[in-house]
Amino acid sequence: xxxxxxxxxxxxxxxxxxxxxxxxxxxxxxxxxxxxxxxxxxxxxxxxxxxxxxxxxxxxxxxxxxxxxxxxxxxxxxxxxxxxxxxxxxxxxxxxxxxxxxxxxxxxxxxxxxxxxxxxxxxxxxxxxxxxxxxxxxxxxxxxxxxxxxxxxxxxxxxxxxxxxxxxxxxxxxxxxxxxxxxxxxxxxxx
Ligand code: 5GP
Numbered sequence: 001x002x003x004x005x006x007x008x009x010x011x012x013x014x015x016x017x018x019x020x021x022x023x024x025x026x027x028x029x030x031x032x033x034x035x036x037x038x039x040x041x042x043x044x045x046x047x048x049x050x051x052x053x054x055x056x057x058x059x060x061x062x063x064x065x066x067x068x069x070x071x072x073x074x075x076x077x078x079x080x081x082x083x084x085x086x087x088x089x090x091x092x093x094x095x096x097x098x099x100x101x102x103x104x105x106x107x108x109x110x111x112x113x114x115x116x117x118x119x120x121x122x123x124x125x126x127x128x129x130x131x132x133x134x135x136x137x138x139x140x141x142x143x144x145x146x147x148x149x150x151x152x153x154x155x156x157x158x159x160x161x162x163x164x165x166x167x168x169x170x171x172x173x174x175x176x177x178x179x180x181x182x183x184x185x186x187x188x189x190x191x
Contacts, residue, residue, distance in 0.1 A: 004098040006115050007032065007146070008087070009182055010108030012154030014136040016170040020124060022104045023177045024184060031188060032100045033092040036081040038064065040081040044141050053087070063068035065093075072103075072110040077149055084111065098188060105157040122180070123164035127171040129155060 007024075011017040025032055038054040040061045049055050056064070065073060073083030084103065092099045099130045101111065105123070112121040126132040132154055136147045161167050166183055170176040 002096060003118070004093045005188060006111060007053070007098060007100040008108045008111055008118040008119055008121045008185070009100065009102050009124060010105045010164070012105070012126060012157045013150040014132045014139070014154070015124045016128040016135070016173065017046060017124040018102050019173065020168070020170065020176060020180050021100055024100060026181055027181060030054070031098055032130060032184075033095065033097045035084055035088040035092065035099045035101045036181075037088075037101075037103065038070075038081075038083050038085055040079075041077075071114065072107045074107050075103055076104050076107075077146070077153075082107070091163065105160050109160065112147070112165070120184070121164045121168075122183065123161040123167040124176075125158070125161060125167050125169045126154070127169065129158075 009017045009021050015134040021034065025034055036050065036052070036054055036063060036168060038056050040056055041060045043049065043055055047053065052175065058081065061083070064070060064083070064085070069085055070088065071086050076082045082104065082129070084101065084107065088101050096166070101108070103111070111148055112119050126135070127152065133151050134145065136142060136150055168176055168179050168183070
């Protein structure tokens with residue numbers, strides 16, 4: 001199989017990495033395809049099964065762990081699992097494209113560790129914890145408890161930014177989008 005590259009976007013929840021990943025997919029549809037993760041969390045808002053995530057029960061998720069179907073997985077929040085399926089990377093490489101991931105910081109570093117120079121690990125930095133909290137609140141998709149957990153985790157995750165290949169500050173969205181295009185193109189054009 002022709003192997004492509006991996007573009008990993010990791011960040012604390014609410015940093016805007018999903019928006020940046022969607023932007024890249026819209027401007028580089030011939031080069032990139034999204035790795036649809038599996039999760040045991042319930043569907044949120046307008047999300048669709050098989051598009052945003054593969055939604056599984058905890059039992060189904062654990063069965064896939066047992067069968068070694070994940071490249072990496074994490075219990076990102078207590079009782080809520082997320083994981084990258086091997087089959088996603090294989091499917092996308094088979095189509096001659098590169099895989100782009102929207103995953104948590106631990107998962108991102110795990111993949112970078114496995115794939116080395118084939119992977120570009122990008123950390124998306126929120127302007128501040130305060131702004132991150134405001135963004136999570138205005139999204140109106142998470143409970144106050146869930147937001148509190150995400151903010152607490154974000155504070156720890158910010159400490160890991162230095163372990164990534166590069167970071168992008170998401171203060172002004174247009175600027176961040178352009179910067180993403182630049183780093184991804186540079187990486188993909190590298191032999
Ligand atoms: P959300 O519930 O907001 O969709 O995602 C929560 C966190 O889990 C986000 O940081 C998201 O990027 C991360 N996530 C999504 N898919 C995966 C995955 O396959 N593996 C890991 N480790 N984290 C993931």
